[in-house]
Amino acid sequence: MSQKIAIIGGGAAGLMAAITAARENADVTIYEHNQSVGKKILASGNGRCNIINTTATADDYFGSNPDFTSYALKQLTFEDFISFCHSIGLLLDIKDDGRCYPLSNEAKAVLYALSSAAKDAGVNILTDKKVVMLSHAKGRFVVHTDNDKMQFDKVLIATGSEAAPQLGSSDDGYRFASALGHTLIPTYPCLVQLHLNSKIHHKMAGVKTFAEVTLYVNNKEVEKVQGDILFASYGISGLAILDISQKASLALLNHQNIMLSINLLPRYNVQKLNDIFHQLISAVPNHTLETVLGGLVPAKTVNYLCESVVISPAKIVSLLTPKEITKLTQLIQNWKFEVIDTHGFKHAEVSGGGVATADVNEQTMESKLVKNLYFAGEVLDIVGRRGGYNFNFAWASGMIAGKEMVK
C-alpha cells in the first residue's frame, strides 16, 4: 500500500519533497495556508528567482551545525538539479559567479514548472488550508486544520521561517516541532537591513554608493565585504549590508556591541588617497573642500564627513593643514556607525535559528525523536548566504525527505 504523506507548507522544500515522493507513487497531500503555493518563490531574486548556486558547500551556511547541510548538498549535486529541472520543463541561466536563474529570468516560470510537476505526479494540493495542530498517537499523525482533521503515515514540516510573514511565513512549524519534543534554536532575521545609532544617517537617506563594509562585534573584526550600500531613514541597506547581516543580527540577539566601518573609497589605500588629495589641492587650490570632496564621494555625504572632523566644507582646500587632510582621508576610509537593530523579520529574506538540527537525521531529514516525522528547508536551524544558497538547501533537503518518506 502506498504511504499516505502530509506535507505542511507548499514552498520550495515542500514542493520538491511532494514531487519526489509522488513520483514514487506515494499518496501526497500538501497543506498550504496561502491561496496558492510558492509565494516566496515568486518574490525571490527580485522576481527573477536566484534558484540555486553551482558552488554550494556547507561553508555557505550558518547555524549551530552548518555541516548538517553537507550530506544533502552531495545528494543533490548541481548536475542532479539540472536533470530535475529538465524533468519539469525548466531551463536555467548559469552565471559566471555560480548563481543560476530560470532562462526566462522570471520566477513565475519556476513556480509554474514546480506546481505543474506536482499536479502531474498526482499531488493533492490543498490551498487556503492552514494547519493549526499536528498530533501524533499510535504511530499515526493527525493534521488538524480549522475545520477538519486527517490521518497520515508520515508528515513533513516544511513551513519555512518567520522571515517575510507577508508572503505566508509563520512560526507554526516551530510550534508543531516543539510540541513533539524538538528543541528550538532562537530565531533572528537575516539578509536584512540594519538600524544605526547616529544623528546623520537619515539625512543621507537615498545615498547609494559602492563601499567596503567591515563588521566589528565587541571590537573584533568579524566580516569584511565590498558592494553597494544605501543610507535610509532607519539606517542602512544595500547588498553589502545584507551580506554582513547574518553575523550582525546574531550578535544583536546575543546583546553584543556592533559597529560598522564604511570605506567609501576602497579602491585606494590610505597613502594613495592622501596622494590624490594633495594632487587635487595642487590642481584646484582655490576650490572649497565641499567641491573637492564632492568629486570623490557622494555629494550628500560631504557635509557630514566635514562635520565629523570639524572642518568647514566652505574652507579653501589650499588652507587645509596636513593633519586635517589625514583626518579626512582616514574618515573616508573608516566611517564608523553603531548598529542597534535590524529592520526586522518583515523585511528579512531569511531567518537564522529554527528547529535544532541535532535532533534530525541529516541523511534522511527524519526526526530522531519521532519516527516518520520529517523536516526540510528553512524551518531547520540552517540559513544560507545570499546567492541562491537558501533555495539550494530547500531543494536538497526537500528531495531527501521526499525520497525517504516513500521507503
Ligand SMILES: Cc1cc2nc3c(=O)[nH]c(=O)nc-3n(C[C@H](O)[C@H](O)[C@H](O)COP(=O)(O)OP(=O)(O)OC[C@H]3O[C@@H](n4cnc5c(N)ncnc54)[C@H](O)[C@@H]3O)c2cc1C
Ligand atoms: C523577498 C525574498 C527574496 C528571496 N530571494 C531568494 C533568492 O533569490 N534565492 C534564494 O536562494 N533564496 C531567496 N529567498 C529565500 C527563500 O525564499 C527561502 O529560503 C525558501 O523559500 C525557503 O523554502 P521553504 O520551503 O523552507 O519555506 P517557504 O518557501 O517559506 O515555504 C513555506 C510554506 O509554508 C506555508 N505555511 C507556513 N505555515 C503554514 C501552516 N500552518 N499551514 C499551511 N501552510 C503553512 C507558507 O505559506 C509557505 O508557502 C528569498 C526570500 C525572500 C523573502
